[in-house]
Amino acid sequence: MTVTTITDAQLAPKDYASDQEVRWCPGCGDYAILKAVQKACADMGLKREHTVFVSGIGCAARFPYYMSTYGFHTVHGRAPAIATGIKLANPDLDVWVMTGDGDGLSIGGNHMLHVLRRNVDLNIILFNNEIYGLTKGQYSPTSRRGTRSPSTPLGSIENPVSACAFALGAGARFVARSIDTLQPHLISVLKRAHAHRGASFVEILQNCVVFNDAVFEQITGKEVAPDAQVLVEHGKPLVFGKNKEKGLRLKPGTLELEVVAAPAPDLLVHDETNRPLAQLLAALEPPFPTAMGVLFCSPAASYEHDVYAQTGAAPGRGGDLDALLNSERTWEVGGGEGEGEVP
Amino acid sequence: MATSSIAGPQREARDSVVIRFAGDSGDGMQVTGSQFTLETALAGSDFSTFPDFPAEIRAPTGTTFGVSAFQIHFGGTDVMTPGDAVDVLVAMNPAALTVELNDLRVGGTVIVDTAAFNERNLGKAGYQRNPLEDDSLAKYQVLKFDITKLTADAVKPHGLSSREAHLCRNMWALGLLLWMYGYERTATIDWLKRKFAKKQVIAEANIAALNAGHAFGETAEMAEHMVGYVVPKADVEPGRYRTVSGTEGLAWGLIAGMRAAGIAKLVFAGYPITPASALLHTLANLRAYGVITFQAEDEIAASGAALGAAYAGALGVTSSSGPGIALKTEMLGLAIATELPLIVIDSQRAGPSTGMPTKAEQSDLFQAVHGRNADAPLAVLAPSSTADCFHIAIEAVRIATKYMTPVIVLSDGYLAHAAEPWRIPSEADLPRFPVTYRTDPEGFHPFLRNPETLARPWVKPGTPNMEHRIGGLERDYDTGHISYDPDNHARMTKARADKIAGITNDIPLQTVALGEEHGKLAVVGWGSTFGAIHRAVQIARDQGRDVAHIHVRYLSPFPRNLGELLRRYDRVLVPEMNNGQLVKLLRAEYLIPAESLPKVTGKPFRVTEIAQAIRKIS
Numbered sequence A: 001m002t003v004t005t006i007t008d009a010q011l012a013p014k015d016y017a018s019d020q021e022v023r024w025c026p027g028c029g030d031y032a033i034l035k036a037v038q039k040a041c042a043d044m045g046l047k048r049e050h051t052v053f054v055s056g057i058g059c060a061a062r063f064p065y066y067m068s069t070y071g072f073h074t075v076h077g078r079a080p081a082i083a084t085g086i087k088l089a090n091p092d093l094d095v096w097v098m099t100g101d102g103d104g105l106s107i108g109g110n111h112m113l114h115v116l117r118r119n120v121d122l123n124i125i126l127f128n129n130e131i132y133g134l135t136k137g138q139y140s141p142t143s144r145r146g147t148r149s150p151s152t153p154l155g156s157i158e159n160p161v162s163a164c165a166f167a168l169g170a171g172a173r174f175v176a177r178s179i180d181t182l183q184p185h186l187i188s189v190l191k192r193a194h195a196h197r198g199a200s201f202v203e204i205l206q207n208c209v210v211f212n213d214a215v216f217e218q219i220t221g222k223e224v225a226p227d228a229q230v231l232v233e234h235g236k237p238l239v240f241g242k243n244k245e246k247g248l249r250l251k252p253g254t255l256e257l258e259v260v261a262a263p264a265p266d267l268l269v270h271d272e273t274n275r276p277l278a279q280l281l282a283a284l285e286p287p288f289p290t291a292m293g294v295l296f297c298s299p300a301a302s303y304e305h306d307v308y309a310q311t312g313a314a315p316g317r318g319g320d321l322d323a324l325l326n327s328e329r330t331w332e333v334g335g336g337e338g339e340g341e342v343p
Numbered sequence B: 001m002a003t004s005s006i007a008g009p010q011r012e013a014r015d016s017v018v019i020r021f022a023g024d025s026g027d028g029m030q031v032t033g034s035q036f037t038l039e040t041a042l043a044g045s046d047f048s049t050f051p052d053f054p055a056e057i058r059a060p061t062g063t064t065f066g067v068s069a070f071q072i073h074f075g076g077t078d079v080m081t082p083g084d085a086v087d088v089l090v091a092m093n094p095a096a097l098t099v100e101l102n103d104l105r106v107g108g109t110v111i112v113d114t115a116a117f118n119e120r121n122l123g124k125a126g127y128q129r130n131p132l133e134d135d136s137l138a139k140y141q142v143l144k145f146d147i148t149k150l151t152a153d154a155v156k157p158h159g160l161s162s163r164e165a166h167l168c169r170n171m172w173a174l175g176l177l178l179w180m181y182g183y184e185r186t187a188t189i190d191w192l193k194r195k196f197a198k199k200q201v202i203a204e205a206n207i208a209a210l211n212a213g214h215a216f217g218e219t220a221e222m223a224e225h226m227v228g229y230v231v232p233k234a235d236v237e238p239g240r241y242r243t244v245s246g247t248e249g250l251a252w253g254l255i256a257g258m259r260a261a262g263i264a265k266l267v268f269a270g271y272p273i274t275p276a277s278a279l280l281h282t283l284a285n286l287r288a289y290g291v292i293t294f295q296a297e298d299e300i301a302a303s304g305a306a307l308g309a310a311y312a313g314a315l316g317v318t319s320s321s322g323p324g325i326a327l328k329t330e331m332l333g334l335a336i337a338t339e340l341p342l343i344v345i346d347s348q349r350a351g352p353s354t355g356m357p358t359k360a361e362q363s364d365l366f367q368a369v370h371g372r373n374a375d376a377p378l379a380v381l382a383p384s385s386t387a388d389c390f391h392i393a394i395e396a397v398r399i400a401t402k403y404m405t406p407v408i409v410l411s412d413g414y415l416a417h418a419a420e421p422w423r424i425p426s427e428a429d430l431p432r433f434p435v436t437y438r439t440d441p442e443g444f445h446p447f448l449r450n451p452e453t454l455a456r457p458w459v460k461p462g463t464p465n466m467e468h469r470i471g472g473l474e475r476d477y478d479t480g481h482i483s484y485d486p487d488n489h490a491r492m493t494k495a496r497a498d499k500i501a502g503i504t505n506d507i508p509l510q511t512v513a514l515g516e517e518h519g520k521l522a523v524v525g526w527g528s529t530f531g532a533i534h535r536a537v538q539i540a541r542d543q544g545r546d547v548a549h550i551h552v553r554y555l556s557p558f559p560r561n562l563g564e565l566l567r568r569y570d571r572v573l574v575p576e577m578n579n580g581q582l583v584k585l586l587r588a589e590y591l592i593p594a595e596s597l598p599k600v601t602g603k604p605f606r607v608t609e610i611a612q613a614i615r616k617i618s
Helices: A029-044 A060-066 A079-089 A101-107 A109-118 A163-169 A183-195 A275-282 A303-312 A321-325 B029-042 B094-103 B119-124 B147-158 B162-166 B169-180 B186-195 B200-218 B246-261 B277-284 B299-311 B322-338 B365-370 B386-403 B413-417 B486-506 B527-542 B562-566 B582-590 B607-617
Strands: A051-055 A070-073 A094-100 A123-128 A174-179 A200-205 A229-232 A246-250 A257-261 A290-297 A328-333 A339-342 B016-024 B046-052 B067-075 B086-091 B104-113 B141-145 B239-245 B266-270 B291-295 B315-320 B342-348 B379-381 B406-412 B419-423 B469-471 B519-526 B547-552 B554-556 B569-576 B595-598
Touching: A029 A060, A029 A123, A029 A183, A051 A060, A051 A079, A060 A070, A060 A094, A060 B469, A079 A094, A079 A101, A079 A109, A079 A303, A079 B266, A079 B291, A079 B299, A094 A101, A101 A109, A101 A123, A101 A163, A109 A123, A109 A163, A109 B299, A123 A183, A163 A174, A163 A200, A163 A275, A163 A290, A174 A183, A174 A275, A183 A200, A183 A290, A275 A290, A303 B291, A321 B246, A328 B029, B016 B029, B016 B094, B016 B169, B029 B046, B029 B067, B029 B169, B029 B186, B029 B239, B029 B419, B046 B413, B067 B094, B086 B094, B086 B169, B094 B104, B094 B119, B104 B169, B147 B162, B147 B169, B147 B200, B162 B200, B169 B186, B169 B200, B186 B200, B239 B246, B239 B386, B246 B266, B246 B277, B246 B315, B246 B386, B246 B406, B246 B413, B266 B277, B266 B299, B277 B291, B277 B342, B277 B413, B291 B299, B299 B315, B299 B322, B299 B342, B315 B322, B322 B342, B322 B365, B322 B406, B322 B469, B342 B386, B342 B413, B365 B379, B365 B406, B365 B554, B365 B582, B379 B386, B386 B406, B386 B419, B386 B486, B406 B413, B406 B527, B413 B527, B519 B527, B519 B562, B519 B582, B519 B607, B527 B547, B527 B569, B527 B607, B547 B562, B562 B582, B569 B582, B569 B607, B595 B607
Parallel strands: A051 A070, A051 A094, A070 B469, A094 A123, A123 A200, A174 A200, A229 A290, B016 B086, B086 B104, B104 B141, B266 B291, B266 B315, B315 B342, B342 B406, B379 B406, B519 B547, B519 B569, B569 B595
Antiparallel strands: A174 A290, A246 A257, A328 A339, A328 B239, B016 B067, B046 B067, B046 B419, B239 B419, B379 B554
């Protein structure tokens, strides 16, 4: 392993790349995500020695090997649990969890639920390509009904889970969505996620060029994108279309969104602290535009922060082991009878 | 409180006595037993206890499956187990009588609460007729008291409801038993005052019941069989003693081990499971000692969090029982592959699957030693007593950190709850084995091995210029980078095996616990069976038989002299609470014709069971 000593405070994106050859399929969306993360790290001036990338299993899980930070490639689905242990042992570390739709929402769905509800201070980046790539193309928990794959030759008959809706349901306090190819946007979302204290959940729509190519084409295609995406920004009206000629509002008398011509007086203004609105936005799917950006952000004390706050207040005997061993009832044998009790 | 006045001529001497308190799971039998244990300890006797409670938290009142029992064996000498045959059975209801009577020795004493032997309770216990009114208990001395009424009378001045008064029955029974053996009540009275500090009336009522039971023994109201006994004090090493359960021993040992290693934090991650949860509860109260406890969402996450903590430089510990350990298997593989220190405590219970959660077994030995995919060696240790739990936990930390390996500690449901007197060690006398986190980047790669131990360096994330990646993929021996090279995999597999095998040079030689280092028969045990085997071998030796007791604490790797030692005996007998696991490991490792003495009833061995087996073959 080559050890490079960098003393300059300012690192370039390339300084966050390890010396390992990147081995994703040519054209894979993961390359763009790697680039975006390295750029975000450089922009934020992250210290490599304080940064840990933790992953489970899958294509996305190779990510830590390509970063020059600390990295731990673990067991399928379990990265949130391992990352929780890292934060409990050392809350000062900057810990990222890199996962995929199978890793994070299928085999690791339970861990994802609990790491989000506990609000452990982690940056959780979920690469959603709606397919199992590393195992050669089986349908995943985010695959749409009808997806034909080696294990669903007649088409999937399962209903997919929405990653962002799941995260919000689990109680996540930061939920965002972006796209592998939407570079400046993705980088800004990653920076927002990093700035958030507590669990940050970012879903990235990522193209699997081999097993599920163009699955997001109806959202990300150049021609359709303006009408198929609504880029949400806190305090700004929810408008989209080539000329921002369409907008979202609450359908009168319901709890549903509807598309109307913009501008209009009753267009919704994005409030990222509003969980019900985030839930409505997360659930939007074609023919509605797909919501991109920070859907929800409402910080609260993180789990490990509270753990240490409690520990600091824990009663004890100043950590004296002998006092602990001699606590409660003790008695002397030989050399003078009697019993002692250390309060 | 003076008790000397009743130590009159009517007191009979006993070397040791076995008492079993049995009643409904809501009758407070565990508390009664624990308090009796404390008074025994304070009086200077040796003791060994064993709680036996049902899996149901509150089974329907009066049913046989709701019977909760606590057994204590106490006296001056030879107290090594909770005892084979019960001398005194306290049965608070008919269900307790029918469930526990089999273990009462012929001529033994049974104390019953007559009020509880009503038609309803008799029916629930399956009695056609009241056993107190026919000759079915003729083999025993039956002491029949209306404990319900006597308790109610005693607590009357305190104005309790009849239900509250009923809950004081156990203290009345405890008072009587304390009188029988000439023990004090002071510690129990103190305890009641503390426990019910906020409900003073309840404390006073319980104390009144306790005193009433005691006074009942002392006054003339008793039957002619109701005599007092004296048991001698134990002849033990001078020093300060306390009661220790296996759970406490493990918890304190882990903290002592962390401190001995100079590690700042212990991250303990667990998931509720019987009988392992007690360790989580105990450590959750010890945060002032650098302990962080984490109740994870499942067993897998618990092992993952512990491993993550170890990766970050803390002492990572996870704990469970058999089925939960099975779920941790994959994480153990990752710990082996990434060569991180991880402590896994397995409180074994009867299985397979859910099995009998509250009953002890030693049937996870195979799981611990071999139960993983691929060639995945790790270290396995087993404490032989509740006091040994403390030292085994320290040793587990030493081996895990020195060799960068997971270590499984095989406790069991019996050790977890059993209690014995323990001479309290001083931290200054404990071993020290400070760990070194690598900080020097010169020539570093994450799988560079210490030539002596073959351990890789432990690097805390956060250390500048040491950034590196590890994971479950096979890695190159010389660089630590991912490698699928066939020869490299063979080399790494061997390195992992050699590292664990090499631990044998760093652990004590196997000693003989009792007897000569050669002879006709070696009885070889491991884990919580120590007391029963030791006593059985002692009996056989007193009868002139050429028998030795060998107890193995290091199960993977074995002590380096074990094979040679076992070959010096004509026969080797292996009693264990499973269907024959250590016996197979010994046969496989040393090609010796070791013979099995399995016991799989969920109950600990009786001394007589082992003694009989010894008689048969020696």
